[in-house]
Amino acid sequence: MLITGHREIADNIFELKLQGDMAAEVSQPGQFVHIRVSGSDSITPLLRRPISICSVDKKEKELTLIYRRSGLGTERMARAEKGSRLDALGPLGHGFPVPQEDAGSALIVGGGVGVPPLYGLSRELVKKGFRVTHVLGFRSAKDVFYEQEFATLGQTIILTEDGTSGQKGLVTDVLDGLNYEAAFACGPLPMLKAVKNKVTGRPLYISLEQRMGCGIGACLACVVRASDTNDGKGYRRVCCDGPVFKAEEVELC
Template sequence: MMKREKVLIESSEVIAKDTVEMVLYSMYISDVAKPGQFIHIAVEGHTLRRPISIATVDRERETITILFKIDGSGTKQLAEYSVGKELDVIGPLGNGFPVNERDGSTILLIGGGIGVPPLYNLGKLLVKEGFNVKSILGFQTGASVFYEDYFKQLGETYVVTNDGSYGHQGFVTDVMSEVGDFDTYYSCGPIPMLKAIKERLPEKHGFLSLEERMGCGVGACYACVVKTRDEQGYKKICHDGPVFTSQEVIL
């Protein structure tokens, strides 16, 4: 169940090009959040909140970690907030990754850019439950790479950059032939990447987490929708998602 509360910034630092990692103290969200969910953060002077995925949870310290890209005035201002500042947050929101619906014991995680963070929280849970986890992480350049070492602790990890300045050159789909067998995949990233993955893996059981600008974040305003194959025709990304099966959405 979501809740609006005040959370404190415990730490904030730039960990890659225009990418900020922020640790927030939140007794409630850290206790109930599931992999794939997000929080909605109010930024002073801006009408719309910023939806940001939860990268990891520490229930003992009662903290959550988020990562976000500085790509506008709102995120720039959020990045400038100092440790100890109180944030107005709603969360956790959305439906996360359905871990119990996967096939087999080998899982492939495929993340692109700022779509990488929520997969880390998922990967930690899968490893804890005894699954074999492989990961493909895609970034624009070497300067944008983050969390590579964290994912390597979970299992076999491939890093891909568009310009080839680090790891493999190309897109995440370009290294799938090197990964070997896997049973289920979970992916988060930009729509073109998710569409390419769907086309590359039409027979695989998969789940896609969609990145989208949002209005209310709770399913009231229809600002974020995706076309689906069910009788409704469209679903709300913030409320019905952000995670969907690869077969139900039309990208």
């Protein structure tokens, strides 16, 4: 795919725009692409890197991805320049279900690099007439991104662990006083566990972050246990059964 934009939007957080026919195939917010990263030296990462789709512009045939530079693969990816091309496989996985009818109000909870796919979800919910509240958590002010983009879609509450931006604390600190009929979350596993304990009596959909090998369900490197002990398989593959699941469908351990 053609790189049409690439910039650092927070500390080691990059926004990458890719153009190609793949954009027309995206069917749900929360799907991802699997990117092969190459290098000019003798060391090339063997496995592709799974990156969530932040948003899609089907008219311009453009995908927006947001990722953190944290290892060899993403370090290489951060060097990619506008006008060059990336080898991307996708769109992959099952994303967030967007109801066809207005359900009233929705809560979106994100943490760190779990935030990007929630932006595309929020845009789709707002198109359907939902009133959306965003609760987004980051470590520090230098890690915050897309605050204004989310704010244009609905109420947006920012929390940082050190209090340097927004409120000091964790995303779960503010959930008790919010009104919503369905909730959606993506972020680190401890955050998802805490959100699951807070959101009761209402639908909760979670997107899992997991290391992947093939990205298409063949290698079983990304399996998680199913909550139903009578389930015939006993597990779910995050890459193709997910990454989005009903919270009660999988064990968060």
